[in-house]
Amino acid sequence: MKAKANLLLVDDHQELLEFIADDLCEYYHVQTTNNGIEALQLLESETFDLIISDIMMPEMDGYELCQRIKENIAYSHIPVILLTAKNSIESKIQGLEFGADAYIEKPFSPAFLQAQITSLLKNRLKVKNFFINNPLAQIQSIGINQSDQEFLEKIDEIILNHLDDPKFNVDRMADILCMSRPTLYRKINVVSSLSPNELINLTRLRKAAEMLTQKKFKIYEISNLLGYSSATHFSRNFQKQFGLSPSEFHESQIAKS
The missing domain is CATH 3.40.50.2300 (Response regulator)
Structure with missing residues (x-):
């Protein structure tokens, strides 16, 4: 319900x-x-x-x-x-x-x-919903006003700068933003309908989609660069989030070019 x-x-x-x-x-x-x-x-x-x-x-x-x-x-x-x-x-x-x-x-x-x-x-x-399901959607698109858009752009920048840091978590993000953990959690959840950890994962997958459109990297290389334990783990996450595998997304981008 x-x-x-x-x-x-x-x-x-x-x-x-x-x-x-x-x-x-x-x-x-x-x-x-x-x-x-x-x-x-x-x-x-x-x-x-x-x-x-x-x-x-x-x-x-x-x-x-x-x-x-x-x-x-x-x-x-x-x-x-x-x-x-x-x-x-x-x-x-x-x-x-x-x-x-x-x-x-x-x-x-x-x-x-x-x-x-x-x-x-x-x-x-x-x-x-468009942002969550579209691999190439920009995070600021879900901001209802300029203040929210600037906040989301800052969140995106922080996550992207720490994609290869296995110790990066919500507490670290809150420290960087000088916000309390509960305030950050509530803000991210209400704006995006995601938890901070879900947003971190989605940002990593969106970065993967961006790299796939560049056609410079193989799937296993993207998996390694973004800190996934294996290409299989990366592919499973990508498919679950966007409804198609990295290779299918890659092929769709080739077809558009």
Whole structure:
């Protein structure tokens, strides 16, 4: 059974908050809070797939909350939908400038909000699946914004620089990034749907695919260069990940040239 996505609703209007939560709880796990400060505190201890926030709130409005989320590397991947009674083009532009992924005017149809949520979550899943299953996909393609893309490019660079280091692991990666192991694990998992170890393995296989397209190396040479115990082990991993063997992938690249 597919797990429900976790949503965070932020609004100081309790009646509206309860109305939205009641409408969404059949399809998602929903948590609520009344202002941006409380929302940021929740983000420190909980993982959310999407955030819906009103704009006009005391203490911290939705614009600032969205900006704080998008500027924090630990949370910047989370899609944010802003709700507002303002219907001017200027307010929409402002919301997008603060990093909002969608902007919905009040009053709104619950069905329209549902459609926006579904679209954002499905699009992210499609991008992740394409990256995981395509040998030549670029890792930054799964980044939802510039901050995430830069983070993923850094991760890719670190892994590629340590492909021949048998002692390289998640703890070492966390040290290099000056992040805690739990924060790094959560960030990588939410952005890519992979664990850090799975991402390391996938990066090694993607490097192998790149080398196969260059047509300069034999399969056993690539296996040795990338630290696999044998060409058989390498071929088995490649086939399991991408659905075709290294030799089949190599032949497909020759056919395209």
